[in-house]
Amino acid sequence: xxxxxxxxxxxxxxxxxxxxxxxxxxxxxxxxxxxxxxxxxxxxxxxxxxxxxxxxxxxxxxxxxxxxxxxxxxxxxxxxxxxxxxxxxxxxxxxxxxxxxxxxxxxxxxxxxxxxxxxxxxxxxxxxxxxxxxxxxxxxxxxxxxxxxxxxxxxxxxxxxxxxxxxxxxxxxxxxxxxxxxxxxxxxxxxxxxxxxxxxxxxxxxxxxxxxxxxxxxxxxxxxxxxxxxxxxxxxxxxxxxxxxxxxxxxxxxxxxxxxxxxxxxxxxxxxxxxx
Amino acid sequence: xxxxxxxxxxxxxxxxxxxxxxxxxxxxxxxxxxxxxxxxxxxxxxxxxxxxxxxxxxxxxxxxxxxxxxxxxxxxxxxxxxxxxxxxxxxxxxxxxxxxxxxxxxxxxxxxxxxxxxxxxxxxxxxxxxxxxxxxxxxxxxxxxxxxxxxxxxxxxxxxxxxxxxxxxxxxxxxxxxxxxxxxxxxxxxxxxxxxxxxxxxxxxxxxxxxxxxxxxxxxxxxxxxxxxxxxxxxxxxxxxxxxxxxxxxxxxxxxxxxxxxxxxxxxxxxxxxxxxxxxxxxxxxxxxxxxxxxxxxxxxxxxxxxxxxxxxxxxxxxx
Numbered sequence: 001x002x003x004x005x006x007x008x009x010x011x012x013x014x015x016x017x018x019x020x021x022x023x024x025x026x027x028x029x030x031x032x033x034x035x036x037x038x039x040x041x042x043x044x045x046x047x048x049x050x051x052x053x054x055x056x057x058x059x060x061x062x063x064x065x066x067x068x069x070x071x072x073x074x075x076x077x078x079x080x081x082x083x084x085x086x087x088x089x090x091x092x093x094x095x096x097x098x099x100x101x102x103x104x105x106x107x108x109x110x111x112x113x114x115x116x117x118x119x120x121x122x123x124x125x126x127x128x129x130x131x132x133x134x135x136x137x138x139x140x141x142x143x144x145x146x147x148x149x150x151x152x153x154x155x156x157x158x159x160x161x162x163x164x165x166x167x168x169x170x171x172x173x174x175x176x177x178x179x180x181x182x183x184x185x186x187x188x189x190x191x192x193x194x195x196x197x198x199x200x201x202x203x204x205x206x207x208x209x210x211x212x213x214x215x216x217x218x219x220x221x222x223x224x225x226x227x228x229x230x231x232x233x234x235x236x237x238x239x240x241x242x243x244x245x246x247x248x249x250x251x252x253x254x255x256x257x258x259x260x261x262x263x264x265x266x267x268x269x270x271x272x273x274x275x276x
Numbered sequence: 277x278x279x280x281x282x283x284x285x286x287x288x289x290x291x292x293x294x295x296x297x298x299x300x301x302x303x304x305x306x307x308x309x310x311x312x313x314x315x316x317x318x319x320x321x322x323x324x325x326x327x328x329x330x331x332x333x334x335x336x337x338x339x340x341x342x343x344x345x346x347x348x349x350x351x352x353x354x355x356x357x358x359x360x361x362x363x364x365x366x367x368x369x370x371x372x373x374x375x376x377x378x379x380x381x382x383x384x385x386x387x388x389x390x391x392x393x394x395x396x397x398x399x400x401x402x403x404x405x406x407x408x409x410x411x412x413x414x415x416x417x418x419x420x421x422x423x424x425x426x427x428x429x430x431x432x433x434x435x436x437x438x439x440x441x442x443x444x445x446x447x448x449x450x451x452x453x454x455x456x457x458x459x460x461x462x463x464x465x466x467x468x469x470x471x472x473x474x475x476x477x478x479x480x481x482x483x484x485x486x487x488x489x490x491x492x493x494x495x496x497x498x499x500x501x502x503x504x505x506x507x508x509x510x511x512x513x514x515x516x517x518x519x520x521x522x523x524x525x526x527x528x529x530x531x532x533x534x535x536x537x538x539x540x541x542x543x544x545x546x547x548x549x550x551x552x553x554x555x556x557x558x559x560x561x562x563x564x565x566x567x568x569x570x571x572x573x574x575x576x577x578x579x580x581x582x583x584x585x586x587x588x589x590x591x592x593x594x595x596x
Contacts, residue, residue, distance in 0.1 A: 201509030205538040206517060212579055214586050230513045274520065 004237025006199030006228055007037055007048035009106045009179055010207060011192045014217045015248035016106040016177045018048050019224035021199070021232050022257065023239040033240040034257075042067055043251040045080060045107035050196040051100035051184070059101050063087050080107035081190065084180035088188040101184040104194045108247050109175045177247065199231030199238035206230050217246060221255065229263045297404075298397060298417055335545020337507030337536055338368055338379040340437040340487050341515060342500045345525045346556035347485045349437040350532035351379050352507070352540050353549040353565070364548040373398055374559040376411060376438030381504040382431040382492070390432050394418050411438045411486040412498070419496045426494055433491040433504050439555050440483045485555070507539030507546035514538050525554065529563065537571045 007020035024035035035053060039060045040046045047063070049056035066086060070078045078086070084105050091101060181189045181196070193211055195203045206227040215223070225242055232238040244255040338351035351368035354361055366384065371377045372395045380387035397417060401409045409417070415436050422432060489497045489504065501519060503511040514535040523531065532552050540546040550571075552563040 201542065202513040202516075204542050205510040205513035205535075208538055208541060209514065209534075212582065214583050226517070227513070230516050233516060234509065234512050271520065274522065 003051050003100065003102075003197065004235075005037060005050045005197035006195070006203055006231035006235060006238040007050050007104065007197055008193075008195040008200070008203050008207060008224060008227055009048055009104045010194070010211050010220075010224075011177045011179050011213075012211065012215045012220050013213055014215070014220065015108055015246060016179055017217075017220045017224050018046055018104070018106045018245045018247070019228050020048050020243050021228055021238040021260075022241040022243060023232075023237065024053055025237045030239075036243065038243050038245050040245075040252055041083070041105070041107075042071075042077065044077065044110065044247065045083060045105060046245050046247060046252050047103045047105050048196065050102040055099055055101050055184075056103065059087065059091065060103070062090065066090070077110060079109045079175075080105055080178035080180055081109075083107070084182050084188055084190075087182050088186065091182070091184045092186060094184060095186055099184050101182075102196050103182050104196060105178075105180045105182060106245075106247050107178050108249055108251075109178050110249075176249075195227070197231075197238065199228075199235035202231040202234050203227040221246070225258065225263065229260050232260055233264075298401075298421070334382050334431060334433075334506060335543070336368060336381045336505035337503070337511055337539040337543060337546040338381050338435060338505055339503040339508070339511050339515065339532065339535055340379060340435045340501070341519055341528075341532070342485045342487050343519070343523045343528050344521050345523070345528060346439065346554060347437045347487060348528050348532045349377055349379050349435070349553040349555070350536050351551050352536055352546040352568075353551060354540075354545065354547040355384050356545045361547075367551065369551050369553050369562075371553075371560055372414075372436075372438075373402075373408065375408070375441065375555065375557075376414065376436060377553050377555060377560050379435045379437065379504070381433040381435075383429075386430050386432045386492075387434065390418070390422070390434070393421065397421075408441065410482070411436055411440050411488060414438075415488040415490050415496055415498075418490050419494065422490070422492045423494060425492060430492045433489070435502050435504060436486070436488045436490065437553070437555055438486055439557055439559075440486050441557070442483045503535070505546065507536075507543035510539035510542050511535040529554065533566065533571060537568050537575070540568050541572070 004023070004025040005021060007018070009016060009018040018038050020037035022033065022035050022037065023030055024032040037050070037053075038046055038048050039057070041060060041064045045067070047060055049060065063083065063086065067078050067083055087103070087105070091099070179191055179194060181187065181191065181194045193207055195207065207223065210223040210226075211220075221244055224244055228238075228242045232240075232242075239260070241257045241259050243257055246253050246255070335354070335356040336352060338349075340347060340349040349369050353364065353366050353368065355363040355366040368381070368387075369377050369379050370391045372391070376398075378391055378394070380391065394414070394417070398409055398414060418434065418436075422430065487499055487502060489495065489499065489502045501515055503515065515531065518531050518534075529552055533550055536546075536550045540548075540550075547568065549565045549567050551565055554561050554563070
């Protein structure tokens with residue numbers, strides 16, 4: 001399910017980083033050199049889009065609407081995994097049609113425990129949960145520097161919350177950065193690194209080399225920019241500019257759009273300096 | 277097609293009066309577009325088609341690039357047939373003569389056959405004209421030999437990686453032990469020129485490292501960097517980032533290894549081991565085959581080291 005684009009997203013200690021090019025192509029023609037492929041869904045969730053841009057824009061709006069309704073009805077935001085499941089189930093009736101949407105949902109979960117879908121009769125104690133949420137966030141804050149224990153820590157803290165509420169299911173809720181890939185043929189995958197589109201193989205090799213948990217925000221941004229640049233260099237259907245979004249506990253922030261032409265000239269200068 | 281030999285007889289002096297003869301395969305039916313069934317080399321657009329027992333796929337990662345120290349050619353070693361790994365230890369890089377290797381991609385059987393045909397033709401040329409055919413000439417020859425099969429199921433995508441020697445130098449031995457042919461006086465000057473290792477970035481058009489991509493669709497492209505196969509996009513990302521003219525030999529080899537490793541990591545149809553060849557003015561040399569499993573473990577260790585280094589630095593910053 002890849003169409004002409006390069007989008008990527010990965011998790012690191014500072015949250016989630018999402019990047020995409022801005023070329024919108026239509027059978028060999030560059031329909032728009034300044035398209036927006038990363039669409040914010042709410043304050044702590046953005047989605048990268050690939051596939052048919054019309055379908056993606058529509059489904060993002062539908063998803064945003066559904067998440068807002070959920071928030072108004074239940075008083076809390078739906079987690080990223082819940083949003084991914086919701087989008088996947090909404091797209092399911094269109095399986096086998098020409099609908100083509102391949103999105104990665106990048107979000108920061110605020111420590112909500114996603115139980116109320118499973119226990120219809122359980123009383124939701126909002127105040128109690130907010131306190132535990134704060135404790136969880138503090139724990140997470142202390143653990144940012146450890147690389148491999150992060151996932152285990154989040155799992156153990158959420159499982160203690162779960163234990164307090166007599167939760168018998170094995171599934172543990174995740175809090176912190178979260179990344180899901182949802183596609184209109186029914187795939188829904190959780191992961192720490194995704195790249196989608198015709199330029200994705202070129203980006204994957206750069207990301208595999210450089211992405212680690214312990215990156216700083218600056219390093220992560222420059223790896224994402226370089227990965228998109230390499231993909232646009234080789235793939236004809238990706239190009240023009242790069243958009244980079246960073247999602248942290250405070251919400252998403254967007255860097256100003258950068259033209260990859262500048263990156264190309266910077267690299268040429270660097271090569272000349274090195275005497276290539 | 278059969279007129280090719282006569283038409284190329286333009287400069288008798290250059291070849292010592294011997295007409296150029298090449299094996300340009302013709303289709304066995306003389307009327308070119310009347311298909312005849314049951315002949316092995318007929319085009320496939322006719323009623324009888326041989327059905328395959330398994331689907332062919334073109335899963336591979338091969339790459340080649342030029343740098344200051346010559347040409348590097350690298351490839352993985354997995355042969356796949358549909359979803360099965362048919363052979364985990366295939367040789368995708370084949371030497372043709374002492375200064376030319378060819379990396380193959382596409383259908384394994386077709387590539388093996390065409391490599392042998394090419395090697396035979398190059399050797400015949402060398403015996404008839406007492407000099408090596410240039411890499412560009414070799415590529416053109418291969419392209420013309422493949423042309424009659426355009427539109428059939430022949431699937432061959434070869435990258436010729438070699439070093440052209442100066443015109444007039446006949447020291448193009450198939451094996452390094454072969455004695456060199458006696459030449460005229462110009463060869464001694466050529467030999468001394470050959471010892472100069474520093475080449476200008478834009479090498480003179482008739483000598484130096486060469487990299488040419490030839491494929492059974494008819495494409496014939498000369499360039500500085502090529503990667504072919506299902507794993508090629510992954511390799512291109514790594515190569516574009518790190519490749520410079522001024523790399524040392526060790527850096528170039530480790531770049532080639534890393535590029536194949538990243539491709540085999542993501543591409544299901546590439547894997548197992550990596551072969552690396554290095555071609556210089558003195559000929560080709562092959563490195564010992566390396567298992568990419570080791571490269572994976574080395575990469576994991578490197579990441580752990582980076583994490584520990586960062587921890588150490590942050591501790592120092594915190595305490596200092």
